[in-house]
Amino acid sequence: MNVSSRIRVREDPVVRRAQIIEEGIRLIGLHGYNGFTVQALATRCGISNAGLLYYFGSKDALLLAFLAELERQDRELLEPLVARAIGRGDAPSSRTVVIALLRTVASRFTESPALGRFAVMLQCESIDPSHPAHDWFLSRETMAFDMFVSLVTGLTPDPQSTARQLVALMNGLAQQWLRADRPFDLEIEWEKAVTAILPALFEDESDSNRI
Template sequence: MTNRTRIREDASVRRAQIIDEAIKLIGRLGFRGFTIQGLASQCGLSNAGLLYYFGSKDGVLLALIDEIERREIDVVAPLIPSTTPDAHHEAGAYEAMVQLLRLIVERHRENPEVGRFVIVLQAEAMDPAHPAHDWFMARAEEAETMFERTIAPWSNDARNVSRIIHSLIHGLTRRWYDDPAAFDLGEVFERALRALVSRPEPAR
């Protein structure tokens, strides 16, 4: 391994560490509440050292949301094909659909700091001037489109039901963060999903 390769790898690892710390910090303080100085101090860097990786405060935010989106795609995308029904596996595809959407919800339980970051940031980003506003608008549309395609075989109103599912995920996870011990996030979501999208009747 050359010194240049090692430097690139070290920089990549360091950048990932900064992203993880920034997710925690913004999850507590919000984007408007956190500072480059505070993040740099948390990471043991100078302000200039931190800005070397991201360029600006907005640059930090854009790197964070890009990384979170990449992680979600890596987990979810491979499972989508199993939700496509055919003549012989309609029930199996339905169960795969339920488990896929439940997995999306339970990512909050597996990665609570990321989920808290998204919830806090989304509330701030309702302001059109917020640097993440457009990202959240696009992400909501993409999520609803994915839900619509996934539930379409079992719903006559997939577009509107997909909006309800999207809202259910955000509302339920927001309530769960108030008291994670109060209820089983995945189980409650799954019950609601099954009520919204009916399981196909067995073939006779």
């Protein structure tokens, strides 16, 4: 076996795991966790049930892997902007960072609809306390709320109320957008709503900085 063949063999499990995660996220986005089966995912990936479970062990382990991928992508996209925005001063350039972050919150849905649908589907299902993702999404929503509180402090007289409105707004718009098969421009609607909720953010800002 030559070197290139050995490298291919070593990479295959990584590639296969990535394929399983991608297809699983797509399936749950369509059918929810309650309508998701190992058999359906294995068939979609072109492997047996045993072959799929070799990589993940159980349906719950698959769910954890899907959630970890969602968290990884969110962190990769948002963390650098969050760090810069929360450490902002009052300078216009610092406000621009907040605007960029708010834009990214919406664009992650439009740029990856399958992942967005997965998140929204599980978020709705996991209202049930017995759902295996209930605690995960409860923690996720708490972190989102805390992030928005930090972002809007100094821009509104009641940061907690404003943060709650922003979380509800993003969740509601995303559900409408996905349920009706994307009938409106999500980013434009998000921009209009955020501008109405946080007019102070756009004071002395040029139109080009609007989200």
